[in-house]
Amino acid sequence: MINDRAELADSVTKRRAPQHIIKHLQMIPSKGGIPLEVEILESSSGKINRSTKVIEDAIGSSIEFADALSVIMFDFMVEANRTEVLLKIGLTSEEAGEYRKLLKHGAPGVKSIN
Secondary structure, three states: OHHHHHOOHHHHHHHOOHHHHHHHHHHOOOOOOOOOOOOOOHHHHHHHHHHHHHHHHHHOOOOOHHHHHHHHHHHHHHHHOOOHHHHHOOOOHHHHHHHHHHHHOOOOOOOOOO
16 A cells, blocks of 8 residues: 555645644654554655655645655545544544544545545
């Protein structure tokens, strides 16, 4: 999924509103108590790395590679509308409800795919 979504990494800010990206990063920080290991193609890594600057410009603050990767995964979740994952990753029901609100908001002119 990550390698497929890397193709869209530099355009994620055209599909997701900056305030939604910021809220996502606040609710699901990339630095947490559970380490994740993912294998990413070198070409995908480069695309994700380049998207970091685009995302930073959109949200007005610095981010790391892991944050850009998290935003790409957020973009996927919005499109796939896979909210059932939220409880599985440890959010409370209340947090999951708040996060689902983010998933329902697409960028202006963008229709969510259900």
